[in-house]
Amino acid sequence: MVIVTTILRGGVYIKLAARLTGNLLLYIIIGLLLVLLVLMPRETTSHREGTTDVMSYSFTWSSYKQNIVTYWKEVKENKTLGMTMYEDPVEEELLYYAKKSVVIIIPAFLLSLFFGVCKGIYDYRHTGGVGKLTGKGSTWVLQSVPDFFFIMVIQMFMFFCMKNDIWKPDIYGDEEWYNVFLPILYLCMYPIAIIARLTAEALEEEETADYIRTARSKGAKDWAVIWKHALLNCWPKLLQHLMPIALIIMSAMFVVEYLSMYRGIGTRLIRALQFNGWFYAGEPMVMDTAAIIGFSLLLMAILLIFQWLQEILTFFLVPVRKEDNK
Amino acid sequence: MRKNVPLLIGICGCSVFMILAIAGPYLPGIDAKLTKRSYYPDFFSYPPFPPSQDFLLGTDREGRDVLSFLVIGTRNTLATVLGMSLSVFILAMILAVSAAHSKSINLILQAWNYLFSRVPVIFMVMFFSLLPLIVFSSQRILWMMGLIILFEVGKVAELMKKSIKHVQASTYYEAATVLGTGIKGMFTRYYWPLCSPQWLSYFFTHLGNMLFLIGQLGVFGIFLSQSLSQMENGAYMITNTAIEWPLYISNVLVDIDGAPWIPITAAVFIGTAMFSFFALSEGIRRKSRLEHQGWIERKGSLLKRFLSKFPKSKSA
Numbered sequence: 001m002v003i004v005t006t007i008l009r010g011g012v013y014i015k016l017a018a019r020l021t022g023n024l025l026l027y028i029i030i031g032l033l034l035v036l037l038v039l040m041p042r043e044t045t046s047h048r049e050g051t052t053d054v055m056s057y058s059f060t061w062s063s064y065k066q067n068i069v070t071y072w073k074e075v076k077e078n079k080t081l082g083m084t085m086y087e088d089p090v091e092e093e094l095l096y097y098a099k100k101s102v103v104i105i106i107p108a109f110l111l112s113l114f115f116g117v118c119k120g121i122y123d124y125r126h127t128g129g130v131g132k133l134t135g136k137g138s139t140w141v142l143q144s145v146p147d148f149f150f151i152m153v154i155q156m157f158m159f160f161c162m163k164n165d166i167w168k169p170d171i172y173g174d175e176e177w178y179n180v181f182l183p184i185l186y187l188c189m190y191p192i193a194i195i196a197r198l199t200a201e202a203l204e205e206e207e208t209a210d211y212i213r214t215a216r217s218k219g220a221k222d223w224a225v226i227w228k229h230a231l232l233n234c235w236p237k238l239l240q241h242l243m244p245i246a247l248i249i250m251s252a253m254f255v256v257e258y259l260s261m262y263r264g265i266g267t268r269l270i271r272a273l274q275f276n277g278w279f280y281a282g283e284p285m286v287m288d289t290a291a292i293i294g295f296s297l298l299l300m301a302i303l304l305i306f307q308w309l310q311e312i313l314t315f316f317l318v319p320v321r322k323e324d325n326k
Numbered sequence: 327m328r329k330n331v332p333l334l335i336g337i338c339g340c341s342v343f344m345i346l347a348i349a350g351p352y353l354p355g356i357d358a359k360l361t362k363r364s365y366y367p368d369f370f371s372y373p374p375f376p377p378s379q380d381f382l383l384g385t386d387r388e389g390r391d392v393l394s395f396l397v398i399g400t401r402n403t404l405a406t407v408l409g410m411s412l413s414v415f416i417l418a419m420i421l422a423v424s425a426a427h428s429k430s431i432n433l434i435l436q437a438w439n440y441l442f443s444r445v446p447v448i449f450m451v452m453f454f455s456l457l458p459l460i461v462f463s464s465q466r467i468l469w470m471m472g473l474i475i476l477f478e479v480g481k482v483a484e485l486m487k488k489s490i491k492h493v494q495a496s497t498y499y500e501a502a503t504v505l506g507t508g509i510k511g512m513f514t515r516y517y518w519p520l521c522s523p524q525w526l527s528y529f530f531t532h533l534g535n536m537l538f539l540i541g542q543l544g545v546f547g548i549f550l551s552q553s554l555s556q557m558e559n560g561a562y563m564i565t566n567t568a569i570e571w572p573l574y575i576s577n578v579l580v581d582i583d584g585a586p587w588i589p590i591t592a593a594v595f596i597g598t599a600m601f602s603f604f605a606l607s608e609g610i611r612r613k614s615r616l617e618h619q620g621w622i623e624r625k626g627s628l629l630k631r632f633l634s635k636f637p638k639s640k641s642a
Contacts, residue, residue, distance in 0.1 A: 026440060027444075030441065040457060041458075042458050044462065053562070055462060055554065057458045057461070059459065140604075140608065144604040145601065146541055148541060149594070149597045152578065152589055152593055155582050156590065159582070159583055247445075247446055250446050251446035251449065254452075254546070258545060258546060259578065269449075273452055273456055274547075287456070292453075299449065300445070
């Protein structure tokens with residue numbers, strides 16, 4: 001009997017392992033595609049027609065192959081993904097910027113989860129009268145207004161304070177220890193609204209379930225019904241949205257870091273992608289190839305970790321319901 | 327009848343933007359030519375001029391009236407967004423219906439989704455926008471729109487497929503299958519009537535999301551329609567050519583202190599439009615839900631709960 005259950009459980013673990021490997025393969029494929037795209041030849045040709053340069057781009061397989069072979073050789077010889085435009089090995093930069101970004105992403109993720117669920121419960125419980133505005137209304141507004149608008153308004157307010165000698169904080173950059181707070185706040189706002197909405201919806205769905213009625217009929221307090229009964233069954237539904245929320249935070253990271261001049265992965269990747277901003281006719285478009293490859297792969301790795309987190313949490317925490325099994 | 331405030335807000339907001347898009351250049355106080363000025367009698371400085379009586383929202387760095395620019399830019403901006411969302415939805419609808427009926431297409435859809443919906447779209451667009459193939463193309467805007475459509479279609483199709491599958495699980499659908507209804511009949515008589523409110527609602531959400539995306543891209547100075555223009559030193563630079571709202575956000579790091587009226591007003595325009603789209607989406611969802619509940623009484627529906635709270639008012 002024991003052997004049978006172990007084998008059965010083993011089978012389940014193999015399923016999990018297969019899923020994790022599948023995710024790994026997926027991100028490796030995306031990463032490879034991105035690397036292959038970056039390595040596309042960037043030579044341009046131009047000729048003059050009167051006073052204008054007519055530029056064109058001609059793709060040749062031979063130069064593409066040349067690019068890939070050279071890059072692969074350099075990677076193998078130097079044991080690094082390449083040198084960035086600051087003449088540093090990419091790995092050094094990756095470590096530096098990744099630390100900076102992780103410091104804001106992880107707290108933002110946890111805080112938005114916590115406050116999102118709290119806000120969701122508040123929205124669920126306050127649906128009439130003033131609650132309409134402070135509850136679902138405010139969640140909905142928070143969800144519908146673009147984050148860059150919030151950031152601009154907060155920054156304008158800070159500038160106003162600075163100019164009038166009220167308060168002089170350092171709102172840009174990442175030199176001071178307190179510089180992380182504003183980016184975290186910016187990153188949180190939208191996910192909080194999303195999680196709040198999902199929580200409120202999940203709670204509403206659970207409300208009519210038998211076990212809730214039983215709990216209520218036995219005289220359980222309102223908070224106990226929500227926290228001890230309903231919410232526990234809402235976790236699986238929220239867990240399904242873990243990856244989309246991670247994606248939201250990761251895409252917001254670009255704008256937030258850029259607008260608050262916080263030097264993390266987002267700012268660095270944008271800097272690398274903006275390739276000098278200009279180039280001469282007929283010359284190849286210079287790009288910070290090594291940095292783009294390095295940071296793109298890092299981004300994929302972070303996304304992979306979130307995906308794995310979702311798979312593992314779902315595997316261990318989500319009980320298979322009877323109705324799902326049918 | 328219950329009030330449907332979001333629907334009201336959405337319809338009002340969207341009609342205002344519709345009017346701006348259609349009649350924008352002919353409205354009073356709008357400078358349709360977008361005259362560039364390097365001086366103006368009232369100011370002893372170069373542009374940008376702050377908001378004043380002549381320029382209600384100030385001017386940009388080239389001396390153009392900000393309000394006129396934004397009003398005239400409405401048409402381009404909304405046309406871009408609408409074009410993308412419409413193409414995404416038409417393609418997604420075809421894909422979803424085929425996937426619901428054919429296993430091989432379903433497999434393709436899943437693979438598509440798997441590949442494209444697990445990476446932030448904004449990163450992918452930034453990444454692709456700088457490929458030389460797209461930079462030097464004369465059809466750049468089509469390329470960019472095509473890319474965004476490619477990344478979005480899978481997600482939308484998956485959602486549509488889910489709602490179709492929901493219909494397919496019902497008994498009346500089984501009856502239709504037994505009667506031998508083809509895909510066309512299924513679509514016109516079953517999928518569309520049952521799913522269209524949900525799809526319409528999602529369409530407006532998507533519209534808002536697309537606007538958000540081009541706004542975010544604007545922050546980094548990436549636009550859908552760009553061209554190469556020569557600078558004073560002979561080098562070439564990628565610059566934006568179209569008159570669209572995100573243009574004013576692109577210089578936000580400098581402008582937020584020196585000329586905050588430029589990025590803020592553009593952000594307000596984008597924000598208000600997004601807000602109207604989302605309101606309309608929510609309103610449509612609420613309307614269909616209310617209608618549905620008015621016809622069929624479901625166990626413990628929202629309406630029932632609502633009515634139990636106010637036993638006296640039985641107007642609904």
